[in-house]
Amino acid sequence: MMGAALLSRRDFLALGSAAALLPGVAFAAAPTGTKLHGLSAFGDLKYPPDFKQFDYVNADAPKGGAFIFSPPSWIFNQNPLTFNTLNTFVAKGDAPPRMEMCFDSLMASALDEPDALYGLVAEGVTISADRNTFEFSLRPEARFHDGSPLTAEDVAYSFTQFKKDGHPDLLLPLTQMTEAVAVDARTFRLTFSGKQSARTILGVAGFPIASKAYFEPNGFTSASMKPPLGSGPYKVGRVVAGQTIEYERVEDYWARELPVSRGLYNFDRIRIEFYRDRQAGFEAFKKGDVLFRQEFTARVWVTGYDFPALKEGKVVKREFPAEKRPIMQATAINQRRERFRDPRVRRAIAMCFDFEWARRNLFYDSYERSQSCFERSAYRAEGLPSPEELALLEPLRGKIPDAAFGEAVMQPVSDGSGRDRKLLGSAAKLLAEAGWTRSGQFVQNDRGEPLALELLVDDEDWIRIHSPWVENMRAIGIDASIRVVDSAQYTNRQLEFDFDAISMALSFAATPSRDEIEGLFHSRSATLPGSKNLPGIADPAVDALVEAAGSADSRESLTTALRALDRVLRARQDWIPNWYLANHRAAFWDMFGFKEPKPDFGFPVEALWWFDKDKAAAIGKA
16 A cells, blocks of 8 residues: 655765765764764764765766656655645645755765765764764865855754754754854854754754755745755756656766765656646556656556556566665554543554455555554564563553553454454443443443544545445444545644544654654654654653663664563554555666665665666667
């Protein structure tokens, strides 16, 4: 099925640099007072100061051609179905995906390492003795697209505005920022209070840099369709609001000769076509109006790829390995609404979803059942808590569900009939225990209010998936329904937490930071419009485990803390995990080159692949 696979903010800022500084060292043990060319959370950096290119790119990839696609993932306020602003830095409005490719960052990720950063705009960084201050030395050649220099003033302006008015994904990680200062034109100093996670810097150093000269007169929070001044490998080209956006490769991009730029950003044009209707997007792909597509609907993947271009060998249909990163696809039950605050109610709702029936009848046996908030990773809790996990959980006994101390909570397994009487009977019993009594068709509380639940969706395809779930909920007395709204309304309602239940899919960084998990699970994000804390989790015990994960000083302690957190979240039933896919299902017109295997920690096809003229000519696409 489909899902909004929101990516970490560093996924597509995959540039870096190789300053002749120190050899790679682990961030946790990184020396202070000495300029470093890169940072890593726990392990040594793979690439030394004099590296020539990332191993996963083709440094000789030709430039040219166009890449036309509908993005499978997006970040910040971006929307894959429509757009009404080109400002992607704030929560307001719907921006087009890949606006981040127009902006550079201080440092950026390598996609074959779980958490390493290398310098981009910054040639190096120096860490203070208390590890609360980071001084970045900026490259003098860094430029915006109009030729003006990118200076420390721009970086300081960006971080200050992000903390004040930025999208929650930019704002929350800067909560403990106390100072963002341009020491001089080429030196930027970033200082934290000491309460930040040791890994916070690994996220914020990848934030995009905005032009102070552009945004001050135009308004940082403006929902403008005016292309902003950027500095990255692409700039905004042709725009048809809500329908099409083209990004044009910047031929004189200032960082094009840096070692980690070689082999990346090869297409002259990247065009995104927006289709509100999923079938319309598929038809456009079959005709060749769209050239690359990741398929999120099992039915279409199994039955729909029989069109002439595929049979003639012009289109390739294949799977690529998924990233080695935690994922979460689940339905949030909004606890800001009193009727959903009892975990027994949430558990009853979950018991009405018959995954086994859906897998066989709707998913063509192609999905696995999600159980965890950190699925497909070592952070997923299994079996009984380890002694190390218990050391974190025991101080919270009485404040967290008792189930967190037993076997990791699993979603119910049905008999596959679509109407498992035993499960539905257990769900009805939970509602009764929670104080809901049957009155006619539906249950009600002691004030005579019915237990109503509306599943909010933005695509008609969800009706097919959710209808059996709704029918089962109605069978036990829940007044359940599905509400389909347009993309703009969906975004606004999600932004303001105006829903009963809503689904979301996302991918964490391979080494999740406190900032990422705080935005999903911490009370600090529960009331922040636009945050991903969709259920409204606001629990001191959960906060304590988020803090424990944030302060972990080794990969082992991080794994322990996240497993403990996973146990508690699953016992609380804040999110109802649904399903996941082990691989990327992709189809594309056979006119591209790419290096295999793909990197383990990212799949930005538009940045990695290149246009192959000979292949294109062979299928009539030259």
